[in-house]
Amino acid sequence: MSAGNENTKEPMSPIRETNDQSRRTAKDLIRKARFGALAAIEAGTGHPLASRVALATDIDGTPIILTSTLSGHTSAILETPNCSLLVGEPGKGDPLAHARISLFCSAVRIERKSETHKRLRRRYLARHPKAELYVDFGDFAFFRLELKRASLNGGFGKAFELQQSDLLTTLGDAQGWQVMEKGAVEHMNDDHADAIKLYAEVLCKGAAANWRLSGLDPEGLDLVAGDRIERLWFENALEKPAALRPVLVELAKKARGN
Structure with missing residues (x-):
């Protein structure tokens, strides 16, 4: 050459x-x-x-x-x-x-x-x-x-x-997600603290702590405990807010099984 x-x-x-x-x-x-x-x-x-x-x-x-x-x-x-x-x-x-x-x-x-x-x-x-x-x-x-x-x-x-x-993150029904998210986060923190703990410590391999849900979106959950932050990604992005509940239930079952 x-x-x-x-x-x-x-x-x-x-x-x-x-x-x-x-x-x-x-x-x-x-x-x-x-x-x-x-x-x-x-x-x-x-x-x-x-x-x-x-x-x-x-x-x-x-x-x-x-x-x-x-x-x-x-x-x-x-x-x-x-x-x-x-x-x-x-x-x-x-x-x-x-x-x-x-x-x-x-x-x-x-x-x-x-x-x-x-x-x-x-x-x-x-x-x-x-x-x-x-x-x-x-x-x-x-x-x-x-x-x-x-x-x-x-x-x-x-x-x-x-x-x-x-x-x-593509929202699709942006208004629907914005309306739903506040109530869903409050409900999970008030009534399902055990599931949140499983999400963070089992599925995300986070350290044992007082975990709370800080936010959610079509692709996953944001979990916080003081300065610690974990992100739990859904297997597939959700198209509609109504699809959230069955996914959260399934994730809790998976965490308990592990």
Whole structure:
């Protein structure tokens, strides 16, 4: 082969083809994140600003944050809504060997008296109950970080580029899920604490703790116990809210059998 042909050889791309496993890894990182690093453009300077923020997710998997209007990152995303969010906690050993994902987002402030605000408030406090001390202060506001695309690093040699459709949970009957979820979560926590414990400790292999259900969606359940978070994925995504109850019953039977 001539030197000329060698020079025209295209370099190998480090990006792998998106598959179901990379989608699940990405969604899992987002759903289980308690906090993340928010990167925004500082208001008035154009300089990058990175801040640690506490996180929860909306029913469709969109990250949500609660911020004070007195903070620098709030003024940043109000002036320039385009921002990025890095999530993924390092474990033992080399932190670069653990999965993380950079989310490219657009921050949308939620009106305080809206139905969306009520839903986000409930889901956020289920994940961060201590925030109830200040969640209703006049200078605090919720933002949905609307997902545009993402860069997933699943560890060495596992890089993926994902699009919005790879990251969000399809709701179908969005209104139905939003109406049903609040009552279903309350019912499970009040009347079926034993089943929730089985979900977390048997099916998710979580440590023994006082587990509660913080949220649910067509693809799974979010379980919390203090700082611990587990995600229980359904075998198949549910098309309608009415399909939830038999799935929860079957999961409880499976956990007891194990």
